[in-house]
Amino acid sequence: MAEKLAFHGGPKAVTVPAKENWQREVEKEKALVCKLIDEGCLSASGKGSGFPEEFENEFRKFIGCKYVAFLNHGSSALAAGFYAAGVGPGDEVIVPTLGYIGSYCGALWLGATPVFCEVDPKTLLADPKDIEKRVTKRTRAICPIHQHGRVCDMDSLLRICRKHGITLIEDAAHAHGSMWGKKKIGNVGHIACFSMQGSTPGGKPVAAGEGGIFCTNNREFFERHLAYCHLHRGGILDELKNGKYKHLEAQVLGYKWRAHPLALAIAKVSFSSINYRNRRRIKHRNQLRRGLEKVPGVELVHDYPKAKAAGFYGGLTLLYNPEELDGLPARKYVQACQAEGIPVSGPGVSHLEHLRYIYTHGFDLYGRKRGQLLKPLTKPGDYPISESMRDKVLTFPAYIDPPDGLMKQIITGFRKVSRNYGELMRE
């Protein structure tokens, strides 16, 4: 018996308001910001080093890695990561085309060329098999993204790096608290960088307004990143122990990309709830995964067996399989779900880097016809797997505290649309 879809004027499956009840702790933010203003902690050089340093230590314990530093943006932390790894003119760095220019532009400005790779169509994460095919003598680093907090295949990526003597720089902008086996991201690869952009709960999982975090277990990488962009950091001359950097002045190599203490105050309040938010989001994600198991046409994106996703910036990713619904276009499926009151959006992916103008047309990066992008690098069709994802990827909110019964009604709604897809084929 066909039920009448809400799309055709039937009753909606979702009657509970699809909203997030968890709220940002604004009063706590105000209190900590005011305290730091009263104490005169406005810069992390000299006297201001107390609070930022304590918070760095706390975050280091959370991740479990040896070295942590706070920066002004996630993209600057990644840029410092490329410098730390010795990326320079003529080098290549492998990055997913289903990615983000802020992730790897640090390498571009150091004179390296991005080499894009495909994603694994089950996980939508940088595909190690495809990466390996693109390694050349010039490859210096791989920079995969733990998209939406889902963890890349770290064992395969580290194996490729060992085999070819290259560095793994993880873009962990979305992945605060994500794990690979028993270890947190930031304590698994060579260098991992987090973003603290935006505000909680919609921003990066630990949010400062603007901010970034550099993590490593490698002293050489840590010191090289300090020398690159921590001009006048409190105590920097004591931190630089390596012979190569110990003769530098307190201005080191001139860039000053450290985090603002008042931004860190906002982040500190956000950090205090990260475990709670991750736990709740994981619970609702598991509920959705189980609920969709027998629903044709749509499923939660897959995780690698050792991966434990967390963070979930950007929401949860669903994969739409039109073959299971006689080729019903994703757009139609989404419209019908939305009519039922399901907060799902798509189809679409955020960015396909190889389709950017600067790569398809070439770009005079330094002016006067210089730089590594003078000729086109890529063209549409070069990355068929990633391109096909534009018609398959749906996005769903990562709820922390949804109203009672909402998740259940949403799952019922997906079932209803998938069961009655035939009604949508008829028009």
Ligand SMILES: *Cc1c(COP(=O)(O)O)cnc(C)c1O
């Ligand atoms: C946000 C983000 C970054 C960079 O972070 P900013 O703090 O905004 O500089 C890098 N990569 C990805 C995938 C991001 O979403």
